[in-house]
Amino acid sequence: TEPLEKLMPIDGYEDMPLVPLDIAVEPLVSSISGIHIYAYSAKERCKNPPADDLTIDESASIMLYSMDSKFGNKSLHVILNEILKSADKNKLEPWLLYLKLFLTALSHLPSTRRQVYRGIKLDLSKEYPVGETIVWPGFSSCTTSINFVQSELFLGSAGPRTIFSITCYLGKYIGNHSYYSSENETVIFPPTQFKVIDCLNQGNGLHIIQLQEIQPCFSHLHAPVFSSISKKPSSKLTFNSVVNHNTKWKQRGVTLTKHHSRGPKPDCLYLPYGVYVDDNQTIYIADHGNNRVMAWKYGATSGQLIAGGNGSGFNGSGCETNQLNKPINVVVDRRRNHVFISDSGNMRVVRWPCENGTNGEVII
Structure with missing residues (x-):
């Protein structure tokens, strides 16, 4: 179930540097066995160049989030959301580098109004009274396809089930970067406030709850700073703030080298x-x-x-x-x-x- 309590905003990640994915997951290696292997796999599977003008590391951070690979008995997105919903924010500290990269990637994607769906194999109708305002404090993965939610692969046609039909305004469509691109996945930022519009009993254990996103009074998340990793995958060049005051600026830049490869060549750079x-x-x-x-x-x-x-x-x-x-x-x-x-x-x-x-x- 989705917790309904309002939690305090998250701090810390906004001041973190924007680093490549393999570095972003390093603080998690000791607690999440094998995460560096899945991070490498996500990066290898990314299209080059990625869609939506993302860098490979940004795209791979989304793919890693969408994977269902199990770390222990839980997927990465399940572990992250449990921590986001926890009252103990100290548990979030090892995640800050990854969170900075992941949120930066999501923030580069356009926000569009759309109808999305989310399914849970529980009857949650009594927890969502019509007219109430509720908060989802974790990342919420939804789909634009109600047929996928109702399929035997997901909710099926028997037992207690709840489908959330959500009108969202700030969701991010990640289908171009998701490990499962056919699921037409949209991610909703935490925390998101919704008004419960209606609750429909469809019979045979199925309830449909209609939600409409509303502007929250506060945000868990600060707007990421987009200065550390170039958005153009072909460049991979980043600029820190240490630039001498005598540096001469020109409107048009000059490319130092067009060569990129691993190895000792003096005219090549790699990442x-x-x-x-x-x-x-x-x-x-x-x-x-x-x-x-x-x-x-x-x-x-x-x-x-x-x-x-x-x-x-x-x-x-x-x-x-x-x-x-x-x-x-x-x-x-x-x-x-x-x-x-x-x-x-x-x-x-x-x-x-x-x-x-x-x-x-x-x-x-």
């Missing part, structure tokens, strides 16, 4: 992430997918290796000081001639020389 621009217009790039940091001088056609490029190590265990694993950000201290790197996959911050460095120093 570039954070960047830093110094006084000389040299761009330092966290080449996330190649486990290295590159420096691209103004007007150059290839980059110079600054740090990493020697394999990845793994989660800080057994990794060497000459390795980086999925770096996501870089800051340059020109006065001391060092670069500071957020070595995300090895869960540390390292300092490297700006020039001719062969090893870094772990500082955090």
Whole structure:
């Protein structure tokens, strides 16, 4: 059943960085066995480029949510919704990175008025009095097809059943990104307030409850900030806020490289992430997918290796000081001639020389 109580808003995820899916699920690995495998599978199954101008990571976050793969005895969306409905919001902390990515993806999808349906194998007619206003505090997956809800695959034709017929205004159609695209799935954000319009007894154990979405007086969720991951899948380039005040801006940009691949080539990048621009217009790039940091001088056609490029190590265990694993950000201290790197996959911050460095120093 859907809890009817109003819960306090959720805080914390809005200040989290927007990171790739494999990093977003890392805090969940210890509590949800195998989630990194399903995250990888979701990313591999995504169309390239994804629909709706989403990045691959954004699209994959939706696909991971829609999967029915079992973690223990529950699907990921069931586990997440139980925590969202819980009074103990501390349980949500490991989910914040994923929640930031997932909500950003959903927010990029258009909101349209539509009629959607949701089915539950219970008689909930007495819990939804006509005229009452109720709240659904979790994410709610619905479909635009009432035939699917009534099919033997879902509710069937016998036993206690409730179909919610919902007029929604802010639902997000995720059919282009769902693991089960044929289900025509729409996700409704939490919390959503509804007015109960009618409750119809159809006989043979079936009740249809008509709901109409209304504007909530508060929101669990803050509007995500869309500045960290480029929306264009072909770019994958992100800009952090550390841009030197002498940087010269032009209305039309120049592409540093059109080549993207794994490997040591100096003119290629693979899933570039954070960047830093110094006084000389040299761009330092966290080449996330190649486990290295590159420096691209103004007007150059290839980059110079600054740090990493020697394999990845793994989660800080057994990794060497000459390795980086999925770096996501870089800051340059020109006065001391060092670069500071957020070595995300090895869960540390390292300092490297700006020039001719062969090893870094772990500082955090």
